[in-house]
Amino acid sequence: MEQKKYVIRQISVFSENKPGRLAAIAKALQEEEINILAFSIAEADGFGVVRALVDKPKKAYEKLSGIGFNVAFTDVIAVQMKDIPGGLYEIARILGEGKINIEYSYAYSGKEAAVLILRVDNVEAAISAIRNGGGTLLESSMFQ
């Protein structure tokens, strides 16, 4: 239960690779005064998924679904990355030793430090491993 506070809800939006789709997503979120804290785009053959960490995920979900987008919630975690050489390696090592796969990740620069958003195959195990390994997880309440 203690770990729940580290689980962050990312919104994942199905989007065709065609001009204007990202702008449409950004505009819709702006209209609802939803802040995009971080985002990434993953592309495949003709289509992609826009992943975004926002301050109001439920509202974002409803707004985007309402204008026709196909949206899903995805559980991710956020790790504070030490702004020194080897900062990324340390996190990757901890997860590797815990036999946890990173499905994808993206980073952004927060107020105090760089933050790494991670989608892993086993969220609970990842949270335990990072906490036991001395890493710093950010609570979802910091964003949402």
Add this chain to the structure above:
Amino acid sequence: MFWNEKIETLKGKDLEQLQLKRLKWTLRQVGSVGFYQQQLKDAGIRIGEIRKLEDIRKLPFTRKQDLRDGYPFGFLAVPLSKVIRIHTTSGTTGKPTVVGYTRGDLEAWAELIARNLTMVGLKVGDIFQNMVNYGMFTGGLGFHYGAEKVGLTVIPSATGNTRRQIEMIQDFGVTAIHCTPSYAMHLSEVAEEMGVELATLRTGLFGAEPWSDAMRGELESRLGVTAFDSYGLSELFGPGVAFECPERDGLHIWHDSYLVEIIDPASGEVLGPGERGELVVTPLVKEAMPLLRYRTGDITMLLPDECPCGRAQKIARITGRSDDMLVIRGINVFPSQIEHVLLRIPEVGSQFMVYVDRVNHLDEMTIEVEINRAHFSGELADLSRIQKKVVKELRETLELRTTVKLVEPGSLPRFEGKAKRVIDRRGVV
């Protein structure tokens, strides 16, 4: 139940003998039609050369356009005074097609309808509401006289005023209805709005437009009927040419009255059982307007398996029109095949678009299909897996490699009436 067990179960040599006798009669009958005199002369064929059923392959096809060109009475084989009814079919383009009936034709047609109604279990005591157009359309009067022949209590309600239709079903205790599948859907919606249960209904006969098995399930649960597919076309009398039996696994076409061939629409070559192609019919008992090798434009196949009901060989439900056929790298593809593949993949929707291009002298087919909203997990890997699954299933059915593009739900065009899902860009420079 059989209306005419002997003739309905006729197979093998006995059937062929009867067909050959009737084919020869039909060949004599077309002798008085100017179009056929000219056509046979041009093809250099004398009627006497047709000695066995297979010889029919020597004869040229008759097309819908030929009938239009014969407007109004060019295809009549009897004097107009012998024609006791005329129907027409409206073409989407050009003049209508005229179909004439002698007294004998109307009798033969009613007999076929009677077979169909009896086959699905309708009998004296059933109350039958015929909710189709009674005008020039053959569905109204065709079913009407067949149902009276069986002795059903017939309500010629025709179309329109759905609330009144529903009241009659209730008040008269209607047990069987005949209409188009789309009207049946509308009927069920209005009944729902009215809060009416159509408790007496048991049988639904649906035809005149293509409908899917998914729609069958929906109509059956909404109306509380067992639904049967009806096939026919005015040029071959009207409805009643082929009909589902209680097995509901293909349609029995009446081989004593219709000589059936399935052809490759592109080459005209005759195909065997299990091979999908265009239905070509030579009616064997038509007096006023006999036809030779009439190309129906409908896509089906002869089913190889025998039916437990004991009747003769069935055809598959119609899966499209030959006009819609595409030839991709030499392989015939029907948009309906694509639709069937998509319908059995829950992760994608049933709307689709097909684009055909020629790239480096090779045909390339691209299919756009919508992701099903409920099946989007948020993961790119899952989308790729769905895309590969669609490609694989299409390859298995079409025997063709295609490019599949997943698009956003609701983004493809929706069609009312005839869908235009294929954009063939090969001819464009």
